[in-house]
Amino acid sequence: MSRRPEAPRTTPRTALPRVPAPPRLLRRLIRRLIPAADRDDLIVELDLLYAARVRRRGRRAARRWYSWQLASFALHLGLDRLRRRRAGGPGRRPDGRGPSFRAAVLLDSLITDLRLGFRRLLARPGTTLATVITLGVGIAGAGTTYMLADWVLLRRVPGVAEPDRLVTVRLESSQSRLPHWRMSHVDLERLAALMPSLADLSASSSQAIHFATSGDPARLPGELVTADYFETLGVAPAAGRTFAADEGAHSGGAPVAVISHRLWQRQWAGDPAAVGAEVRINGVPHTVVGVAPPGFHGAELPGEAEVWLPAGNHANVLRAGVDLLERPTAPVWEKLIARTRSPLPASRTREMFDRAMDRIRDRYERHSFIPTQFVFRVYPGVGLAPSLRLTVPRTLGIVGTAAGLLLLLSWVNVTSLGLARAASRRSTTAICRALGAGRGRLLRERLVEGLLVGAGAAMVGLGVTLALGPLLRDASLSRLGVRLEGMGLGGRGLVVTVLVGLAAGVISSLWPALSGAGVNVVSALRSASHGAPDAWRSRGSLVVAQVALSVVLLVGAGLLARTLWNLRAVDLGIPVDEILAFHIDPAIQGYDGRRTTLLIDELIRELESDPTVADAGAVFTEPLGGRYFAAPYVRSGGDWETGGVFGNEFQVTPSWFRAAGIELVAGRHFRQEEWQADPRDAPDRSARDATAPGVVILGEAFARALFPGAAAAEVVGRGIEARGGRRRKIVVGIVRDARLGGLAAEELPLAYLPWAGGSALPEEVTFFVRGQGRPHAAAGAVREVVRRVDPFLPVYSLEPLVDRVGRHLSEQRFVARGGVLLAVLGLLLAAVGLYSALSHAVVERTREIGIRAALGARPGDILSMIVRSGLRLAGLGAGIGLLAAPWLVRHLEDRLFGLESLDPSTYVAGVTILLAVALVASVLPAARAVRVDPMKSLRSD
């Protein structure tokens, strides 16, 4: 505490070793209450009184006393203020009947209402607690959704100035929104010249880079940017400078880089000497000229970039070392960032871009590289990555819908409880009305009660939301590109949650209040002990709605849980827990095809000579990465219409099959010379294809599809052709099938080619290493070998393959867990709703039950009567839920694996669980009905 008073000096007279201090939080709260002028003085006086009390009565009593003082001060000061207002304080009109007087009266009666409301709520602690918790759970759902949405959608990019004048522009296909096109640098310059009305136009592309200071090189996410990138965004460096204008121009500028604040802290511990330091980027020396402000990692959220390179460095950082900036058709810029002179609607900006593009197409025709099916898509501001602007709101939509359902469910429940109470209060209400209480007055009383419940529920909701925050942060939503580190509720979220809570409280008390306040005095008094049939009906319909909602939640959760189950059960066909995987990216380090081959060969040789390594092999399309290269094949001489099959191509080294544990069924593996043959040795592609047939190894499924009915051994030696005039290939081997596309990916049959059979340089090379023991054991050898072969080449994503599979699963697990949690909550709420409705019905029908018992009904009859009425409601709700579920859960379709959204067994299971719970919820009140003593129940009237 900052303003703690000085500890009173002890005098010889009191001679106490230490003055006991009151609880800090309470002390701070009381301090807040006291008017500023007396604050410091009075709080110390209170400390003295507290100390005196500790001496006299002990610490516990003193603490209790002190906490009472909080209420006491609130009460006394509040009353005093009220009295002053009423008396018409200084400067008020003498009659004291100004607006402030009326406000005071209103406040006074509000305080009375609050007090009465409190008293009424406390009189039934069980019901109140149930209500508050029920509503609180619903509010927690809303709060959590808001927290997520706020973090993902509404956050601002740190360091960016005036984001409302910024737009993000991408070239996207007019047919589908996702594939986008990179713009050439030449076109960017033309565009800038044609759009003088823009304040700034810059561009960026994400670009992985290899970064090394003195220690091990690392692969970092970076961005290639135009020199005015930082100026356009209005981002000021934390140290040093950003790029100078000439650094953005054509290749040949001095190699410079700006680094992120995080990298600065990590590598240089924030030492200013980092500016001017020499680093190696992709093996080439660069000078660090500046540091970006804290939290800035590119104009996107979640931003990742750690290093920025000006376009002038292009030749240094891109594959093949070609100067792409001067070629009008080279795809360079992923997205453009434009700053307008004043805030404009995105549609206006888009018109400007479209006009400019039309003129470029007119003027340059073949020399522009903007294919006509691509159009500019303008996104207002910077922040959420364009590709995520579609998927994230959808995912949030699913979360939000579920949370909305939960809130609705809890609201329905609370309303149902409220209606039940209103029904049981009918006679009291009627008496109040008869004694002259106005309708409005009664209504206000109930609404104030609702407000109190809402406030309590908001507290519960806040608590749950705050507890959920860390859980969500740990969840990996990485496939969506959404990272939740640092997410918190924040002030805005707090306000929203509390407001939702208060609103939910008031709204849920509205219906019961109206039904209570609208009581017809005479009929209510007359039927006081007979219950109200319409109350039962409306409560019944609420229970039906609840049950229907929870069926929907159960089915959704069931589908997600079974998806997780199905994914876990997937056999990938490779021993993932024995394999260590890692990547290298030699191309951006300047390796050409020939040198890459030699590098890979040397690495495999070195690795296999290490005692901790049994087998090592490389593959050029990352297995399980979700990306693959599919190509159509037909057997030689076959008919494309009937015999064409799409296959998934992987280019591998001969040893890869052993490292991946994929068994050879027939034929042979690739030979060393087959994969080392350099395609560049052939003068051009057509000549190369004509010279000799390539070789291919097929997965069993592919062999079966291409040569139906043939045994594996018979397929070996046959020829197949790829569409598009690629050369004929001879099948040299057949291997066991594996699922290399990823867990949930649609599985295509597999074709393996030696790398030389392919044509493009691999983007990155994935190595599989099988060790002698656990996969981790070989990690040291991997680093050591790569360091020895090329000290500037970073090894990245070094991890057991099973971890990669686990990451795939973790998102699914997160979604499934969330779904199950929601469903369980929903089920609980529905059970509570059914239980409370039936309990009240039993209470109301006590007399009827008594008569039945007196007339000879057996306990079993009464039990089944109540249970039947409960199950009737549950059955009706389940029916409605079953009809609604397919329509609601279809949004989950693309998250499901191994089952349809209409999977009948999940629906049956959902309804069964629900009916079982409904049975329990009905039997409990029914058992109470059975215990009704006929004499007592008849006498009670």
Add this chain to the structure above:
Amino acid sequence: MGAKEVLGEFEHHVLLAALRLADGAYSAAIVLELEERTGREVAPAAVYIALRRLEENGLVRSAMRESEGRGGRRERRHFAVTEEGLEMLRESRRRFERLWEGLDPVAGGGSGS
């Protein structure tokens, strides 16, 4: 707002305690004094409000002054009964005495005020 004609009971008590404490009349001391003399628990908030009202009505005045007291020497708000306050106390005593006149045998020899 003019002074009220009659003192409330609690205000009466607070005034008397302040008078008795003379130089050492600050709020904690008044609270303890009241508790000691009346044998009842006294809310500091009530004392605070009462003192504020009394001061507004001109029956006490206050000043920040350094003094030795419970918890050592420090600057604290001291209250002193004004002439007007004294007059008010005397007046209410007279009123009580008039009311008690002739009731001593009934009350059984208690000390009137």
